[in-house]
Amino acid sequence: MELVRARSGPVSKSTVTGGTATSWAGVAAGHPFGIHTLPYGVFTDAAREQPRVGVAVGDAILDLTAAAAALLPEHFALFGSGSLDAFLAAGRRTWTAVRAALTEWLTEGRYANVLSPLLVPAAVATMRLPFTVADYVDFYSCEQHATNVGQILRPDQPALPVNWRHLPAGYHGRAGTVVVSGTPICRPPGQRRLPDGTVIFAPSSALDFEAEVGFVVGTPSVSGRPVPLTGFADHVFGICLINDWSARDIQAWEYLPLGPFLGKSFATSISPWVLPLDALASARVPPPPRDPRPLPYLDDTRTEPWGLDITLEVRLNDHLVSRPPFAGMYWTPAQQLAHLTSNGACLRTGDLLGSGTVSGSAPDQWGSLLELSRNGSSPLTFTDGATRSFLADGDEISITGTAPGPAGSIIGLGEVRGQVHALVNA
Amino acid sequence: MELVRARSGPVSKSTVTGGTATSWAGVAAGHPFGIHTLPYGVFTDAAREQPRVGVAVGDAILDLTAAAAALLPEHFALFGSGSLDAFLAAGRRTWTAVRAALTEWLTEGRYANVLSPLLVPAAVATMRLPFTVADYVDFYSCEQHATNVGQILRPDQPALPVNWRHLPAGYHGRAGTVVVSGTPICRPPGQRRLPDGTVIFAPSSALDFEAEVGFVVGTPSVSGRPVPLTGFADHVFGICLINDWSARDIQAWEYLPLGPFLGKSFATSISPWVLPLDALASARVPPPPRDPRPLPYLDDTRTEPWGLDITLEVRLNDHLVSRPPFAGMYWTPAQQLAHLTSNGACLRTGDLLGSGTVSGSAPDQWGSLLELSRNGSSPLTFTDGATRSFLADGDEISITGTAPGPAGSIIGLGEVRGQVHALVNA
Numbered sequence: 001m002e003l004v005r006a007r008s009g010p011v012s013k014s015t016v017t018g019g020t021a022t023s024w025a026g027v028a029a030g031h032p033f034g035i036h037t038l039p040y041g042v043f044t045d046a047a048r049e050q051p052r053v054g055v056a057v058g059d060a061i062l063d064l065t066a067a068a069a070a071l072l073p074e075h076f077a078l079f080g081s082g083s084l085d086a087f088l089a090a091g092r093r094t095w096t097a098v099r100a101a102l103t104e105w106l107t108e109g110r111y112a113n114v115l116s117p118l119l120v121p122a123a124v125a126t127m128r129l130p131f132t133v134a135d136y137v138d139f140y141s142c143e144q145h146a147t148n149v150g151q152i153l154r155p156d157q158p159a160l161p162v163n164w165r166h167l168p169a170g171y172h173g174r175a176g177t178v179v180v181s182g183t184p185i186c187r188p189p190g191q192r193r194l195p196d197g198t199v200i201f202a203p204s205s206a207l208d209f210e211a212e213v214g215f216v217v218g219t220p221s222v223s224g225r226p227v228p229l230t231g232f233a234d235h236v237f238g239i240c241l242i243n244d245w246s247a248r249d250i251q252a253w254e255y256l257p258l259g260p261f262l263g264k265s266f267a268t269s270i271s272p273w274v275l276p277l278d279a280l281a282s283a284r285v286p287p288p289p290r291d292p293r294p295l296p297y298l299d300d301t302r303t304e305p306w307g308l309d310i311t312l313e314v315r316l317n318d319h320l321v322s323r324p325p326f327a328g329m330y331w332t333p334a335q336q337l338a339h340l341t342s343n344g345a346c347l348r349t350g351d352l353l354g355s356g357t358v359s360g361s362a363p364d365q366w367g368s369l370l371e372l373s374r375n376g377s378s379p380l381t382f383t384d385g386a387t388r389s390f391l392a393d394g395d396e397i398s399i400t401g402t403a404p405g406p407a408g409s410i411i412g413l414g415e416v417r418g419q420v421h422a423l424v425n426a
Numbered sequence: 427m428e429l430v431r432a433r434s435g436p437v438s439k440s441t442v443t444g445g446t447a448t449s450w451a452g453v454a455a456g457h458p459f460g461i462h463t464l465p466y467g468v469f470t471d472a473a474r475e476q477p478r479v480g481v482a483v484g485d486a487i488l489d490l491t492a493a494a495a496a497l498l499p500e501h502f503a504l505f506g507s508g509s510l511d512a513f514l515a516a517g518r519r520t521w522t523a524v525r526a527a528l529t530e531w532l533t534e535g536r537y538a539n540v541l542s543p544l545l546v547p548a549a550v551a552t553m554r555l556p557f558t559v560a561d562y563v564d565f566y567s568c569e570q571h572a573t574n575v576g577q578i579l580r581p582d583q584p585a586l587p588v589n590w591r592h593l594p595a596g597y598h599g600r601a602g603t604v605v606v607s608g609t610p611i612c613r614p615p616g617q618r619r620l621p622d623g624t625v626i627f628a629p630s631s632a633l634d635f636e637a638e639v640g641f642v643v644g645t646p647s648v649s650g651r652p653v654p655l656t657g658f659a660d661h662v663f664g665i666c667l668i669n670d671w672s673a674r675d676i677q678a679w680e681y682l683p684l685g686p687f688l689g690k691s692f693a694t695s696i697s698p699w700v701l702p703l704d705a706l707a708s709a710r711v712p713p714p715p716r717d718p719r720p721l722p723y724l725d726d727t728r729t730e731p732w733g734l735d736i737t738l739e740v741r742l743n744d745h746l747v748s749r750p751p752f753a754g755m756y757w758t759p760a761q762q763l764a765h766l767t768s769n770g771a772c773l774r775t776g777d778l779l780g781s782g783t784v785s786g787s788a789p790d791q792w793g794s795l796l797e798l799s800r801n802g803s804s805p806l807t808f809t810d811g812a813t814r815s816f817l818a819d820g821d822e823i824s825i826t827g828t829a830p831g832p833a834g835s836i837i838g839l840g841e842v843r844g845q846v847h848a849l850v851n852a
Contacts (some may be wrong), residue, residue, distance in 0.1 A: 135602045140684060161682055166625050167617050171684040172598040172691070176561045176774045177649065186650040188769035191593050191721065199592050201721045201768070223603065223693075224612040224850065250769065256587050258566060258597040259685020262769040265598070267649075295617065295627045342627070343614035343676065343688040344849070348602045423770070424650065 021103075024112040025119060027058035032412020034058070036405040038102050039238070039273035039414065040084055043125040051082030051128050055102055056273055056414070060119040062106070067118050071111070072101055084131040084274060088218040088237050089349040095218065095237060099278055127272030129180040130240075131216065134350035136178055136268065137340060138212075138244060138260075139170040141331035143288075145359035148371045153252070165292060168331035168339045170356075173244075174265035178352065181241075181271050181416040187393060187423050188266040190250035203423050204247035206376070207391040210357040211312050211324050211367035211399045212242040213413075215333045216274055217351035224344040229303045232334035233277055235347055239333075241271035241312070241399050241416040242354050248370055248390070270352070271399075273414040283403035283411065285309045285327050297342055298335050306334040308403065310413065312358055314367065315398040316391075319382045324358035324367040326401075393422040447529075450538040451545060453484035458838020460484070462831040464528050465664070465699035465840065466510055469551040477508030477554050481528055482699055482840070486545040488532070493544050497537070498527055510557040510700060514644040514663050515775040521644065521663060525704055553698030555606040556666075557642065560776035562604055562694065563766060564638075564670060564686075565596040567757035569714075571785040574797045579678070591718060594757035594765045596782075599670075600691035604778065607667075607697050607842040613819060613849050614692040616676035629849050630673035632802070633817040636783040637738050637750050637793035637825045638668040639839075641759045642700055643777035650770040655729045658760035659703055661773055665759075667697035667738070667825050667842040668780050674796055674816070696778070697825075699840040709735045709829035709837065711753050723768055724761050732760040734829065736839065738784055740793065741824040742817075745808045750784035750793040752827075819848040 021035045033039070033056040043054045043061055053068075054061035065079045075098060078087040087094070105111040140146055143160070150159035163169065189203045218237030221227050227235055244264065251263025287307035293299060300306070310326035331339075336353055357367040366372050369390050373379050376389035391397070397420075401413035447461045459465070459482040469480045469487055479494075480487035491505045501524060504513040513524070531537040566572055569586070576585035589595065615629045644663030647653050653661055670690065677689025713733035719725060726732070736752035757765075762779055783793040792798050795816050799805050802815035817823070823846075827839035 135600055163617075163619075163679055163682070167680065169680065169684050169687075171687055172600055174561055174598055174771060175601070176777070177771050186770050189652075190769050191589075193589075199721070201723060226615075247769070253589055254593065254595065255683065255685075256589070257681065257685065258595050259681070259683065261595075261597055262765070262771070265766075265771045266769040295625070297627060339688070340691075343616045343673070343692040344612050345600060345603050345688070345691045351602070 021107050023057065023106045024109045025057050025060065025106050025116070030410055031058050032402055032410050034405070034409055035103065035106055036409050037275065037279055037411050038099060039275040039279070040087070040130065041272045041274065042083055042128040042130045044128065045120055045125045053079040053082070053084060053087070054120070054125070056122065057106060057119065059122050061122050061125050062115065063118040063120060067105070067115055070114055071105065072098070085349060088131055088216065091219045092234055095276060096278065099276060127180055127182070129178070130272060130274050132350045133175040133178045133352050134348035136173040136175040136352045136354070137170050138173045138354040138356065139168050139331065139336050140356040141168050141329050141336060142356050142359050143330040144328070144361055145357040145367060145371065148359060148366065152370060152375045165290065167298070168336045170336065170340065171259045173268060173354070177265055178268045178270060181269055181418065183269060183418060184421045185245055185267050185269070185418045186421050188247050188250065188262070189423060190247060190262050192249040192253045204249055205390065206248035207420060208246045208248050208369045209314070209391070209397045210244040210246055211314050211322065212244050212357055213310060213326055213355045213401065214240045214242040214270055215353040216240060217347045218349060220349055221341060221347040223346040226297070226344060227337055227341045227347065228297070229300050229334045229338050232306060232337055236277060236333065236337065238274045238276040239280070239413065240274050241401050241413050243269040243397060243399055243416050243418055244354055244357070245269065245418070246368070269416050269418045271414045271416040275411070275413055279405070279411050280308055280403055282406050283309045287332050288328055288330060290330065294335070297338055300332065300335060306332040310401050310403045312367070312399055312401045316388065317396055321372060321380060322364060322366055324365050325360045326355070326358050328360060329355060329358065391420050393420055395420045447533050449483065449532045450535045451483050451486065451532055451542070456836055457484050458828055458836050460831070460835055461529065461532055462835050463701065463705055463837050464525060465701040465705070466513070466556065467698045467700065468509055468554040468556045470554065471546055471551045479505040479508070479510060479513070480546070480551070482548065483532060483545065485548050487548050487551050488541065489544040489546060493531070493541055496540055497531065498524070511775060514557055514642065517645050518660055521702060522704065525702060553606055553608070555604070556698060556700050558776045559601040559604045559778050560774035562599040562601040562778045562780070563596050564599045564780040564782065565594050565757065565762050566782040567594050567755050567762060568782050568785050569756040570754070570787055571783040571793060571797065574785060574792065578796060578801045591716065593724070594762045596762065596766065597685045599694060599780070601778070603691055604694045604696060607695055607844065609695060609844060610847045611671055611693050611695070611844045612847050614673050614676065614688070615849060616673060616688050618675040618679045630675055631816065632674035633846060634672045634674050634795045635740070635817070635823045636670040636672055637740050637748065638670050638783055639736060639752055639781045639827065640666045640668040640696055641779040642666060643773045644775060646775055647767060647773040649772040652723070652770060653763055653767045653773065654723070655726050655760045655764050658732060658763055662703060662759065662763065664700045664702040665706070665839065666700050667827050667839050669695040669823060669825055669842050669844055670780055670783070671695065671844070672794070695842050695844045697840045697842040701837070701839055705831070705837050706734055706829055708832050711735045713758050714754055714756060716756065720761070723764055726758065726761060732758040736827050736829045738793070738825055738827045742814065743822055747798060747806060748790060748792055750791050751786045752781070752784050754786060755781060755784065817846050819846055821846045
């Protein structure tokens with residue numbers, strides 16, 4: 001690798017900290033995409049019609065497809081296809097090696113000459129769906145959310161289903177309608193039953209968001225060979241943000257006995273940046289105590305548990321409506337993965353696991369409008385006088401996420417954003 | 427195309443009928459893979475390490491990858507990849523053109539010289555998963571099955587869920603564990619609750635089959651644009667057989683409130699042959715009357731309905747245990763597709779729709795052991811004295827299917843087969 005000195009390039013490169021280490025690439029102090037974050041995505045811009053793999057560095061994107069060609073020829077094939085698929089499939093040793101190379105490149109001034117021309121301002125890039133979603137499984141692992149939903153929708157029954165504390169409940173969603181942040185969301189039509197018992201087909205009048213964290217599988221597993229709790233980091237590459245859009249009226253009518261279907265399948269939005277697990281070392285926290293003690297395949301009291309101190313923020317038309325805390329999730333992603341594969345089902349590269357809606361104990365920490373408006377009985381009122389029980393056409397939902405990084409730095413998950421559009425010809 | 431005369435080749439070619447038309451390729455009269463069937467699959471054999479697209483002709487397979495290179499160069503690219511994916515994506519006009527070409531090739535003796543060397547005995551071929559499964563959706567569209575299940579599992583409630591006659595209920599299954607016929611099925615372990623309330627993790631003791639028909643999407647659809655009933659044949663390429671393996675004990679404990687998950691996701695077997703819809707023209711029948719009348723997007727009284735007179739046969743270790751009739755299905759596949767896309771969800775090439783278990787009114791027409799043994803309360807007894815409530819290790823399930831073809835011919839769907847293996851290290 002050529003030893004070069006920093007000089008000017010397309011992005012300002014005043015050497016500022018993005019955590020503890022400094023980069024010649026000009027990352028502002030406290031930037032959530034600092035040198036300890038380094039998430040991966042796929043982008044195009046005016047100069048790059050073919051999608052490229054990129055790494056977020058402050059307000060810029062490093063063109064990793066081009067950088068690998070120059071500096072990492074042994075791994076170039078992983079970044080040449082305009083998707084993260086090959087890199088995800090390459091496995092943990094490669095993930096670690098590439099992250100180490102990126103850290104070296106961005107912190108050592110000798111690489112600035114080669115790499116600064118490969119920094120693209122994020123503002124001019126268009127982000128793409130970063131990987132091919134294989135199977136999408138959505139869990140239901142937040143006790144506060146499950147309790148809120150139970151109280152709202154099934155007030156005559158115990159709030160938590162009888163199996164809830166025994167297993168991380170989940171279901172398969174529609175992989176083909178997972179879309180990248182920014183994709184317009186059409187208000188779905190569907191069947192619902194009115195209070196008088198009439199069944200109609202009409203655009204949903206109870207369109208909702210759900211703030212979740214997603215886990216992206218890199219390394220596949222073998223059919224018939226469950227992945228133990230300790231195998232989590234061997235198989236899972238990283239995390240993203242999810243907005244699991246939900247039509248509550250469609251869902252309420254259809255969901256017995258087979259679970260959520262068309263109330264969810266019209267669209268699921270994910271953030272464009274996939275953050276490697278390696279960036280979350282400082283965010284690992286113990287999960288809450290469990291009672292009853294989980295069965296051995298789910299018992300994480302003798303493994304390093306995978307609680308993660310991530311805080312989400314949800315904005316509706318720029319009004320902050322919730323700050324859901326991920327650290328309190330009852331079931332961790334490692335338990336979800338162990339459960340998902342416990343019956344011998346294999347994993348594929350690109351499998352996406354949704355955590356389930358994240359809700360904290362306080363009302364301003366609830367992760368859906370169903371909870372925030374108590375199913376419409378207590379609409380949100382904004383400072384401008386607007387009120388919402390569910391989403392109106394034109395509404396935009398933004399979910400962002402951050403976690404603690406090393407030495408006081410902030411690790412950002414970026415943003416998943418989507419605007420509701422009226423159905424054409426509705 | 428070269429004009430050639432029939433001569434001897436690797437497969438006997440005495441000109442016998444396979445329906446009304448005759449083929450030089452030697453199809454025995456009444457063979458379910460006669461000249462009116464012509465299903466597509468993917469195979470390898472000792473001479474062909476790279477998977478090839480094949481067409482079943484009697485007891486032989488025509489190597490369509492090679493045949494297209496010789497006789498159909500304009501479509502060769504569709505068959506070069508060792509999967510049906512490109513052909514499925516090519517759309518109805520191409521599907522019809524290729525089927526017309528195959529019919530001409532196999533009925534006109536002038537093609538025998540070129541094609542007979544491309545006929546491989548089916549007995550020496552290994553069949554592969556014929557296409558990449560995109561999303562797998564399993565429906566629940568048989569009234570008799572839903573009624574049986576309701577009576578067995580929820581005897582204190584109405585047999586049919588309240589929404590059942592209003593919509594074709596369905597859920598997403600795991601696409602990554604769809605396997606081709608012949609793949610061994612590992613008995614899944616999982617959580618279940620014993621009658622005394624104890625929750626254990628152990629190999630399923632209630633492993634079952636479900637006899638279903640699958641519909642394979644070829645042409646994708648656009649997000650936000652539902653596919654009407656009349657669009658069914660534009661998007662769906664053809665059909666296959668499905669065994670939707672089910673662990674009833676795992677399913678019973680996990681399914682509330684999110685539906686089937688690990689009780690189904692360990693494996694779903696499909697037949698290796700995908701039969702084009704064009705082969706089913708003589709099998710179309712009116713569906714049963716519906717009450718209440720379906721909402722307009724599901725009302726097929728003014729369209730050509732898609733009831734199909736297919737008869738399945740289920741064998742357990744070669745004992746015929748059931749002959750489920752598909753013609754009586756309450757919801758047709760066209761209604762399933764219209765419902766699936768009614769919320770704007772798009773289709774992808776390779777989407778697989780399962781009909782739901784097929785059961786007729788008579789006990790020897792029920793499509794699962796749950797029904798046949800009344801959940802174990804009335805075990806099956808075979809002529810050799812063996813009994814079964816659910817599947818034992820070593821048991822093999824075979825599901826075959828046939829439909830009427832033109833002029834008294836038989837259209838075969840082939841077979842989906844799978845043997846239960848004990849869990850290793852269980």
